[in-house]
Amino acid sequence: MLEVKDLRLYYATRKGVVRAVDKVSFTLEKGETLAIVGESGCGKSSMAKALIRLLPRNVHTYDGVVSLDGKNLMELSDEEFRREVRWRQISMVFQGAQNALNPVLKVGFQIAEPLMIQEGVPKEEALERARKALRMVGVHESFADRYPFELSGGMRQRAVIAMAMITNPKIIILDEPTSALDVITQANIMNLLKKIKQEREISYIFITHDIALSSELADRVAVMYAGQIVEFTDAEEFYTNPKHPYSQKLMASVPTLRSDKKLEFIPGAPPSLLNPPPGCRFHPRCDKAIPRCREEEPPEVAVKEKHYVKCWLYA
């Protein structure tokens, strides 16, 4: 359904060009959830911005192919994209969005807004559908007539999810949707997202730094490191048998409640995206690096069907 190929998003800064998203390719099927995991500064959020085309002013390069149902969205003008794609086909739950609701507008109105603006639905009908959407996300519809401060953090997050769903998009991008919430509230929101996924054939792109949490939704997983996808595979494969040395280390650093394992850490820090190291970007921190890793960028190798690893060890 969604096919992304060689997507690039570079920013121009005073210090130079930041290569936040650097030739990223992946596919997403209908009703499937793709989790994009990585540490802070690896380009996950920039990728989301590139997909929904909400770009800052200092864009240096923005190219590649993003095709939805066979149509290349990159060929659309900004105005066409806004009118036809954003929110109608791809919507988003932003990081910390529950704290970004407009404090002086009623919650129901804010949920209904995309309908009125994008589809020209009359106000009364839009508000009615907003109430329905609130019910769907497990908030009593009377809260439509309240202001954001009257809702708890978890309820506001549900309202933001209702807002992303109201136009019936094909894809919802969830950028750290629960990062400011408590663990029990987080589990409740995950239950809600699973329920929505079961009831409607919706696809999620779930962006998170939390590997354990990513397994709550992911059918497929893409691991990002320094602006690139270094591994892309099915959930079953990824959580039990990750192949890229970075994925393996990342998995070994996740503390677990139910199994006894010795935790590991990755020495060093992720590289600057201003001036990433030559060859494989992970090689300075990789204990399996061979001389070739320092010089040549590794290709994307299919180690199995639908399991891609960007690493010389498998080439």
Add this chain to the structure above:
Amino acid sequence: MSGNGYLLEVKDLRKWFEVRRGIFSKPLWLKAVDGVSFELRPGEAVSLVGESGSGKTTLGKTILLLHEPTDGKIIFKGEDVTHLKDKKKLMWYRRETGLVQQDPFGAMPSFMTIYRILEEPLIIHKVGDKKEREEIIYKALEEVRLTPVEDFAPKYPHMLSGGQLQRVAIARALILRPSLVVADEPVSMLDASVRVEILNLMREMQESRNITFIYITHDLSTTRYFSEWIFIMYAGHIVERGPTQRVIRNPLHPYTKALLAAIPDPDPENRKRFRDVPPGEPPSLIAPPPGCRFAPRCPVAMDKCKKEEPPEVEVEHNHFVKCWLYV
């Protein structure tokens, strides 16, 4: 040390904050910590676990006397330190205790070099002369593995990464060789790959120096790697406390059970099942529900739970729970 072998005893400690509601109305109280008791021996590490707003940070800061306690007692090395007025005594308590904060960037003055940041507590407490202080500072940097120390000492905070800066914060908290350290979410702002490293470092230093360590966190899954004791806080109360492994393997309080059920381990099966967690959110601390504060969300609440506050019961040796189910 006091006769009973405890380093720290906290007795029915309360910290209420006044929230005013206009000139004529009565003041309201936000009961952030509302009757907490426990004891710690020298060299014991405890994880204080709770959700945001449960009072865990307030408890940590009140123990360090960064908040004035509203009621109750704090006994440190056999001395009542609850309301220290004597400046000399307060200096002693400050020297005996240390704090590591969540955000290392906010906790460091940006205009000071790392060297100056570490030297300041030594100057305030009049430790050594210039030469001796340099020795202490270099040794402290070495211990938190910021080497070569000559490179790090003249740097400013913005030149360091979050993980490196958190090491400086640890070095600063430990430089006066305190016997009690509170670390408030010390790794939650750091990347996953660095967290373990910092936790290991803290654990190592805690053990080698026999420091009593209170590790405040919302992340139950890291506690196993850090402490032998665990305290679970909910709405201003400690609802369960006991040995870490026992609390995780055999949780007693319905809230602890919910908390454990909410936390995923990486597993592809997770996406196929729903988590069994109670709905709702923690109560307001201004007007908490009568009886047990978890009762409104508790799946097994009885009538009594909604009326009377449960007592703390020792169900197994050293394993306490504040719940009517076990009375």
